Amino acid sequence: MAQVTSDPIRLPPGPRTPKLIQGLQFFTSRRASVGGLTRRYGSAVTLNLPIFGKAVLISEPSLVKDLFTTGGDLVGRATNLGEVLGPGSTFSLDGDEHRERRKLLVPPFHGKRMQGYEAIVEEEVMREIAGWPEGAEFPTLPSMMHITLNAILRAVFGAEGAAFDELRELLPKQVVVGSRMAVLPKFFRRDFGPRSPGGTMARYRRRYDEIVDSLIADARSDPAFDERPDVLSLMLRARYEDGSAISDRHIADELLTLLSAGHETTATTLAWLVERVRRHPQLLARLSEEVDAGGSELQQATIWEVQRARPVIDGTSRLTLQRMRLGEWVIPEKHVIIVSIAAAHSNRERFDNPSVFDPDRFIDNPPDNYTWIPFGGGIRRCIGAAFANMEMRVTLRTLLREFIFEPTGAPGEAYHSRGIANAPADGGVAVVHRRATMTRPVDSVSTQAAAG
Template sequence: MAEATSDPVRLPRGPHAPRLVQGLRFLTARRAVVGGLARRYGPAATLNLPIFGRAVLITDPTLIKDLFTTGADLVGRATNLGEVLGPGSTFSLDGEEHRERRKLLVPPFHGKRVHSYESIIEEEVMREVAGWPEGVEFETLPSMMRITLNAILRAVFGAEGAAFDELREQLPRLVAVGSRIALLPKPFRRDLGPRSPGGAMLRHRRRYDEIVEALIADARRDPAFDERPDVLSLMLRARYDDGSAISDGHIADELLTLLTAGHETTATTLAWLIERVRRHPQLLERLAEEADDGGSGLQQATIWEVQRLRPVIDGTSRRALQRIRLGEWVIPEGHIVIVSIPMAHANPDRFTSPSAFDPDRFVGKPPDNYAWIPFGGGIRRCIGAAFANMEMTVTLRTLLREFTVVPTTAPGEAYHSRGIANAPGDGGRAVVYRRSNTAPPAGWAAAGNLLGITSGGEPAVQQNAGAD
């Protein structure tokens, strides 16, 4: 782990372009820029970026582990999301306050509690796919967005009826505006009128707070309040060590945080999952056979591999709260350390043939939490990671049970930035047939063989279509 030091500052080399130029490159072509920096400067490079200022980019899992295992007294939060989500969000908290909040929030998202939500996920998947067309190519991303949004509203917010319907309309707009203004300098995040990003955010946030206030009141009036399983009720019942409760305002901030961190990212990963497996027909056959046999090992490995090769978030970051030693570098107080998730996932020392899509690498071998980091790591690892994994597992299992997914020889879909998440550029397109009543055309299983692909390798065309 990193440690405090009084040694002279020693930063890695980096580009000398002006801050604005570096910022524009980093914003518009981040993956290509980070890959070029890693090739030129090695596992660490110093950048000068708008908003962040002087920052150190790291790509090596060893350095990443050192950063993630460093105590909260040495490194803290380093994003604008806390200012967007509110003072009660975990993205706004540091030190002991952050540790105490996590202690209250972790139980609802682990163990038996997470599995208790599986029926909700399956219900939402079945409701959504009831309208899927057969034999016609369509985008799956919109469906995945609706599945994950509805699941969070029911399992986390405990919403139903009119509140459910309004939140389903309001929250995507709120998240879309918030993800944009989080990337803006502070002056541009202010309320500059109803048409400004800050003004739109304030308007959506006020209505969101009104709805959550009503949900909180409904939960407290419920005679079965003490037995309610939704995360909102669990948070209302939670108590700190001194017996105090989380304030209602902070609960609203945390619920919005959970939605922002989990809804779009999980949905986008599911769209990438469809995009990837359609280009590996033998893997599709094996997944279907495993689902019929009641197994899950290959399904889980496939989800992990999709998250490795197509991580929807490019990075995570920490701010040095005092001068620290990280590997061979000495980083001054106030500097940001940015972790590149795609580059960590492409490290050849940790992953054999890292550019290949090979779920078998994870069958019976869970990934290393410092080389495989789609949920971040350390004390700021995503609280909802287990919930998200459960959502993806149940969704994949249900789709395999209900549909035959037709493979494709089309090039892999390129990355498309949605602000927070990187989605498949064509929406994760699919062609499906219901297994219960319609047989797919003869020879469909051989459709991908024109490229000679297998479950353990990428078609050559894919390297240009979606390479990191």
């Protein structure tokens, strides 16, 4: 755990190139840039970046653990997402307000409630894959987006109808614009007219608020309101320790956070899952055998390994609120600390042969929360992590039960940035055959593709 200190500032080494050059390298080719920096300077690097300013990039698990176990009195939020999602989003809150909000939001996404949501996810998977073509290449990312968006909408609001249909159309557009705005300097996020990113986002947000206000009114007027299991109703019934409720505007912000962050990152991971397993024929065969036998251990390990090898989020960050010691370094107040998820997942001291895609590393060995960090960590770990994992398990299980996936020897798909999330450039291409119509085995690739 990091500690307050009055010791002299001591920052890690780093490049001396101008801020603009460092920023261009970091934001346009982040993975290559971070890889080069960690190879040259080690697992802690000082940077000078646009938007962030002076920052320390870390990937060493011991430093990551110290940061994630540090309380909200020492580190706070360091992200633009709160400005995009609204003042009531957990991305906008710090200190006691953030901690109290998390206490209210965690219960709907844990425990027995997950079992109730599983049926929703499977229904959405079956609905989407009904139109999948057989024997022809197609990108799976659009389908994964549909599945995860529909599932989170139903889990959040508990029903379907005209409002839900409009949200299905509105939210993907809103997420695309919001993702781009989140990585822009504050000046460029302003409303410069109806066609500017800020103006477009403001228009989408006005309509979103109108829809959510109507859904809140519908929920409150429902005679069965006290028994409704949807997230919206749970949030409306939730009370802080002093008996007060979350305001309607803050509920709208939190729901937008859940809907935006909860569907795109999960969908992108599922597309990467398809991309990875098709390049490992022996694993693909084992997964099919496991689902036929009613097992799930290898499926879960494969999901964990996809998240390790192809994390869809580059990093997570904190802002120091006081001068503090982190490992051997002393970091000043108002300094950004960036945790590189990709670099942490490639740490050779924590993962054997990290460049190799190997789900067996997680068999009987669940990932550690300070070396495997696709959901971030500490007091700001993703609230929907359990829901996202459930979505991926149910989706993978259903796909393996319904289809045979053709393996491929094609090179791995490159990364494509969607603003916040990194997706497979070709959309996680698949070729499938329905098990119900299979008359002969699909020819398999005789050797495994390179793990790159």
